[in-house]
Amino acid sequence: MSLIAVVYHSGYGHTQRLAQAVADGAGADAQLIAIDADGNLPEGGWDILLAAQAIILGSPTYMAGPSWQFKKFADASSRPWYNQAWKDKLFAGFTNSASPSGDKQITLDYLFHLAMQHGGLWVGAGTLPANTKAATRSDVNWLGAFSGAMAQSPSDASASEMFAGDLETGRRLGQRVAAVAARLGS
Numbered sequence: 001m002s003l004i005a006v007v008y009h010s011g012y013g014h015t016q017r018l019a020q021a022v023a024d025g026a027g028a029d030a031q032l033i034a035i036d037a038d039g040n041l042p043e044g045g046w047d048i049l050l051a052a053q054a055i056i057l058g059s060p061t062y063m064a065g066p067s068w069q070f071k072k073f074a075d076a077s078s079r080p081w082y083n084q085a086w087k088d089k090l091f092a093g094f095t096n097s098a099s100p101s102g103d104k105q106i107t108l109d110y111l112f113h114l115a116m117q118h119g120g121l122w123v124g125a126g127t128l129p130a131n132t133k134a135a136t137r138s139d140v141n142w143l144g145a146f147s148g149a150m151a152q153s154p155s156d157a158s159a160s161e162m163f164a165g166d167l168e169t170g171r172r173l174g175q176r177v178a179a180v181a182a183r184l185g186s
Contacts, residue, residue, distance in 0.1 A: 002181040008058030009035035013159035025174025039072030054090035061097035091115035094149035
């Protein structure tokens with residue numbers, strides 16, 4: 001098994017719930033690292049990221065991009081960037097916003113480019129979209145994302161009301177990263 005770090009910021013709990021689904025999919029060796037309200041990692045967070053074979057990045061989409069707390073973490077990652085400490089690690093990403101589009105693709109693109117800055121290898125969703133007339137919000141990948149997992153949480157919905165399809169999409173992303181990590185580790 002490979003250590004998989006799921007580093008994320010969550011403002012209202014929705015992205016945290018999606019992060020947990022991603023970690024559940026990644027399996028027993030997944031480690032959640034929450035970026036706090038001030039944009040800082042918990043004690044030992046940087047060491048976990050250094051030891052991980054894969055880093056899955058997550059942020060809510062606010063105003064067409066990741067939260068400022070996530071960006072603070074991203075800027076602070078210039079230290080491992082300078083030493084190429086994360087080079088050749090696997091990366092993936094996920095996001096959530098209140099609107100079905102909500103410019104979530106911009107956030108996933110940001111996460112992708114951060115991973116590329118670090119010399120990482122990106123793992124996309126690998127899940128076909130639910131894009132038929134019969135599709136519902138409970139279906140896997142109902143938002144049709146390919147570069148990572150997207151979730152949509154209505155602005156008046158609590159984290160406990162998230163759509164099952166979004167959580168399953170996140171779980172499958174974690175599962176895929178773990179499978180790729182296992183293949184590359186052997």
